[in-house]
Amino acid sequence: MLEVRGLDVRYSRTHAVKSVDLDLEEGEIVTVLGANGAGKTSLLRALQGAVKPSGGSVRFGGETLTHLSPAERVRRGMMLVPEGRQIFVSMTVHENLLMGAYLRNDGGAGKDIAKVYERFPNLAERRDMKASVLSGGEQQMLAIGRALVGQPKLIMLDEPSLGLSPLFVNNLFELIRELNQDGISILLVEQNTAMALETARRGYVLELGRVVLADTAEALASNPALTEAYLGGHAAA
Incomplete structure (x- = not known):
């Protein structure tokens, strides 16, 4: 459904996204993880069309979107929250x-x-x-x-749980699963790494604009390097 190849985003001298490859199949929930400043929001803005990439390509439903406006991407079913x-x-x-x-x-x-x-x-x-x-x-x-x-086919969520109470966070992730069951694909950028990996099928980890890990959510949740860096040394953090 979504194919990203070699995506680059630059702001003047800042190289925010560096040759990122990412795939999302129809019906999937895929999460993008990383510390603040890793390039997650820049990636989503480039996918939405709000930022013009300096290199690479974005395909959605088999169609190249790289030069389409945000409105045209919305018409094709790509929505950013x-x-x-x-x-x-x-x-x-x-x-x-x-x-x-x-x-x-x-x-x-x-x-x-x-x-x-x-x-x-x-x-x-x-x-x-x-x-x-x-x-x-x-x-x-x-x-x-x-x-x-x-009427989205794909919803991209940028830090949806930020600032929410624990009760609303639980409700939010239940909603994400319900939307996916209704046939909407989800690309999730989320600070709550543990819940993101519990919800997603696959995940990517960005570090300084590059993909440094890409695997199933289950494998990422048990990866010692990821656990130490983003889960405080234990998967329940």
């Missing part, structure tokens, strides 16, 4: 969801918004309230709901 949610706090919950349909012209957005409200009853109760009243977890649900209204 960015770090920090980036919802419109001055708009209502419902208006935020409508923003997810801005590229649709099939007249079916109302049904998909209704499905979002069914999945997230808290959002339904607050549909006419400003998004600023939502908790951090509810804002994350809104950001994911907005992506769902766009």
Whole structure:
């Protein structure tokens, strides 16, 4: 479904992503791990089209996307839920969801918004309230709901559990599994390494912009080097 080959991203003198190869098959959950500054967000922004890569290629569904705009990538079913949610706090919950349909012209957005409200009853109760009243977890649900209204084939999640309570983190990962069971492929960049590896099928580890490890999630979870670097020496950290 997603094929990334030799992807390079540079910001002036900073080489943020260095010749990254990455694959994601239809129906998979794949996680990208790494310390702050490893290039994870730069990778997602390049896949979304918000950053122009300095080299390499991105293919999605067999089509080369490297020179397509972010809007064109959304039309093809690639959705990014960015770090920090980036919802419109001055708009209502419902208006935020409508923003997810801005590229649709099939007249079916109302049904998909209704499905979002069914999945997230808290959002339904607050549909006419400003998004600023939502908790951090509810804002994350809104950001994911907005992506769902766009009819994604692939959702890319950038640090979705950041700043959430333990209860919301558990709910979030359960939601990720549910979305995958519904047929949506997931590319997950996540600080909670243990839960990411419990949820994903495969994973990549970035270090200073390069892929230094790539394996099944089970193998990565038992890898001593990864355990020491990202799990504090034990898999439950």
